[in-house]
Amino acid sequence: MRLLKKKKIRMIIGIIAAIILLVGIAGWMFVSQPSFGRTPQGERLERIKKSPHYKDGEFRNLHNTVLMTARRGRMGAMWDFIFKKQEGLRPEKEIPVVKTDLKNLDKDENLLVWFGHSSYLIQVDGKRILVDPVFCMGSPVSFINKPFKGTDAYKPADMPDIDYLIITHDHWDHLDYQTVMQLKDRVGKVICPLGVGEHFEYWGFDEERLTELDWFEDAALDEDLLIHCLPARHFSGRFLKSNQALWASFLIETPSQKIYMGGDGGYDTHFAEIGKKYPNIDLAILENGQYNEDWKYIHTMPVYLSRIANDLKAKKYLTVHHSKYALARHPWDEPIKNAVDLKNKDSLNVLMPTIGEVTLY
Known part of the structure; x- marks a missing residue:
C-alpha cells in the first residue's frame, strides 16, 4: 500500500515537473520572437555606458521618479486593470475616422494627419516624417490592447514613402514590429533615442540608416532640417528588463517651422527649460491620455x-495618446474633454x- 502511494506521488510530481518544463519552454519560445x-x-x-543619463x-x-506609486505595486495595478470592471473604458459606438489617400497628398504642403493614440504623419517643408506608427499590434499579443472599433482603418500599406521615421521610445504602443517591418523598404532614416537602434539593427535595418541620440544631442538630417533629442519623464522596455534604452521627446526645426513632439511622460522641469531654449515653437504635440494616479509621475x-x-508657450497644440x-x-473620452478645456478655459489654439x-498647421 505504501509502495503504491509512493509511486502515485512520484507520478504526480513527474506530471507537475513536465508541465512546468513545457510552460517554461513555451514561455522562452514566446519571448524569443523577433518582435521583442x-x-x-x-x-x-559601450556608448550607452558613457551617457550621463545611464547609471547602475x-x-x-x-529627477528621481517612482514608476508605480500604488502600494500594491506594478503587478497589482496590472491585475486591477485586467480583471476589475469599469464603465466607459471603451466607446460603445464606432469611432469616426476619415480615410485619406495619403500617397496623393501634396508633399510641399505643411500638414499633419493623426492616426489615433500617438501615431501621426507630419509633412514639413517638403519632408515626410512618421512618428510612433502602430498599425498592427500595440502589445505582444493580439487579445490585449485591442484598438477601439473603427480606429484600425490605417495600415502600413496606406503610408506614403517616408523620409524620417521617429520613434520616441520602445514600448509596444509606440514601436510596432510588424508596422516597421512592413515599412522597412519605404523609410529613409530612423531617428530614435539611444539604445532603441538595437531593435532596428536586430530587425535587419542597416546601421547607416539609424540616427540614435542621447538627450541634448542633435542631428542635421539635411541642410534644412535639424532635430534635437530632448528629455521626457518616462521609462522603456519591451519585456521584463526596463530602461536599457532611452526615452525622449524631440524638436524638429526647419526654415519655417519648429515642431515639438513630447512623447510619453509626466510633468517635470524640462518643459520650461525647452520653452526657454527654443522659443516660438509653432506646434507642440503633447501626451494626454492613459494616465492614472498609480503612475502619475x-x-x-x-x-x-x-x-x-x-511652459512651452507654443503657438498651437495637439494632444495625442488617446482615442x-x-x-x-479613465473614461475613453476624458482626454478629449481635457483638450476642450485646454482650448476653451486656457484660451489656447488647440x-x-x-x-x-488632414490638418493644416
Missing part, C-alpha cells in the same frame, strides 16, 4: 496639461482633428 527586440550590446552598449545598469530620468495627469502648455486604446482606467483628417 534585443537589449543593447557591443559598441552601442539603466537609464534614469532627470510617468504620464501626464490632466492637472498638468495647461502647465506644460504654459484608440484603453491602457488606463487642434482637435478627427482620426485620419
